[in-house]
Amino acid sequence: MIGQAVDRVDGPLKATGRATYAYEHWEAGQPLYGFIVGATIGKGRITRIDTEDAEGAPGVQLVMTYLNAPAQGPRDESIPFEYWRAQPMLTGPDVHFYGEPVALVVAETFEQARDAADLVEIEYRAGRGRFDFGEFEDDTYIPKTVNAGLPTDTAVGDFDAGFAGAEVKVDEQYTTPYEFSLPIEPNASMVAPRGEDLVVYVSCQITDAARDSVAATLMMDPERVHIVTPFVGGGFGSKLGIHSETILAALAARTLGRPVKLTLTRQQVFQLVGMRPTSNQRVRLGAGRDGQLAAIAHDVTMHTNPDVEFAEQTAATVRSLYAAPHRLTSHRLTALDLPRGTDVRAPGEAPGMLSVESAMDELADALGMDPVELRIRNEPTVDPERNVPYSDRHLVECLREGARRFGWENRPATPASVREGRWLIGYGMSAAIRGHFQGPTTVRVRLEPDGTAVIQTDMTDIGTGTYTILTQVGAEGLGLPLERVRIDPGRSDHPSSWGSGGSWGATNSSTAAHRACAALRTKLLDAACGDTRSPLHGRDPADAVFSDGNVAIGDASEALREIVARHHPDGVEAEGKTRFMGDDPNYSDYSINTYGAHFAEVGVDADTAEIRLRRMLSVFSVGRVFNPKTARSQLIGGMIWGVGAALEEEAVVDPRSGAFVNRDFAGYLVPVHGDIPADIDAVVLEGYDDKANALGAKGIGEVGICGSGAAVANAVFNATGVRVRDFPITIEKLL
């Protein structure tokens, strides 16, 4: 079952509208509707609030501002990750960023709440905000740590000397804009009081983080907060934690003693859930004429919110990518009065590889060398900064296989040399690497008396395929047909997982489920082989084969259902676990990553500079794949996001107010079907990484976006001879 292209088991529920999302849990009772009023200044202070008209509007039950909001727990920086911390809201008159919640209106209907929100009168004294990254990017400080706990700076050898002595050099600045996760389902929650408890239906990626964050904010016992999130309409980082949609709904639900639901509008999503920081990246590469890198430096400056420090690990990727004796990486922050930076798909790797892999293309051009060959020449034998072997690195195979399948030998050798009618044609490529993570995860597998299995975990399915692959793992582990395995995910009352994020969800939860099945098999065999009533009595459990709902040992067999009915009339269960990577020696003894190589062909209109992607092919090495269908969808989704990063995505700040001016899908462009050709494919090399986990599988959610934008950018250069380093590459930058 593992490795088969099984159709999504939750697909029919989604296609028929029966999958229940956070805003749709009617079983909680008739809800009230909340609507958030956001600040219309980016920095300053509220000087007057008048809620009288709003409170008198039809259907309104509550208008909450800092003047009447309940006391809340403080953010606790000793909790290592932001997503588990309290997030007090409406705590005072100060405004920290444009759109920050300054009032919550709760009414009988959504329309009433939204209408009354307009009647809340607020006056401000606006202060001088720091909104413009360009103005303040030299005013930097060193972050305490870099996201995922990585060091801020690294140095190996003597970069200055190595770079000075290099025969061929690249020294360029690349900039990347604010980017957003923007899942189809906006951040939403519905909070229902049940006695002293709160049931929180919320669209989130990490269930126990949501529970702890709600509990800490409302100063409740976490056991009294029950997160329910069976379906999530996409996350991409924006739902790793919860936000105002949940905290404010919870405060209102407790105040009113009724269920309250609250969704962010799309425009509010742009202001209230955080974004990928904007960055300015200096990349320096020094090499010999043979293409051998002597020196690599990647220095990154990016924005942070002053209250919630976040340093995306943008310069960390190059630490494990290419060999070079002299190396330097650094991260710096400049505080701006903008919403917090946060994890957005492939945090760090996505913007970092866009720059580094563009710089590698510039180096190849300066050397007159094929960019595939340049990368192969700099393939390391051990992780060059950690000095440990790679667990399972097949980057060169990805490069060679991709080049072969793509027809890379037809690449225009000289930029701007191939034209088809109006179109200048270019080829580009890039490498991809992404770290693989493992976190503490527990999964429970229950066998019911009717012989069906239920897999219980607080792990979420954010659209990635958790339902399907856990079904496959359970079916294989217990020898059951797929239709007799049911997945019950996304409840904080179930055993705790590391959730969906960082590309770790599938491998953590599958490995834990695999172990739970093994423990359950042992329980069943102990019961049957030790029982004179079983045909398996006295047989050696080591020879047992589980298939089709039966256990066979030699010529004897018995149905699982009968073993359960006889020994465990209420069903039987077992748990399996994975442990934190820091406690697993494989993760310190080896550099465990996923790899890929992207190839893109673009056409650029010679007159208008319109850029069209014509085809794209990427080859990946990710260890073992649970399900080629869900895997392909993850990988292609990532690749397409890379196309967006190269050509389209960019949120623009109004330097007067700190507002994002293009905060909707009309103004913030993402690739749509018309932008993406049918000729796009993701190929995965056969693999198994025995250092990663017992199933040999590694995460695939984010490696697709790593480097894919650079392949497109490099193709644009190859087509036009124009190098744009200020992403996205929009038409006016090419003219």
Ligand code: MOS
């Ligand atoms: Mo991902 S940015 O860890 O959801």
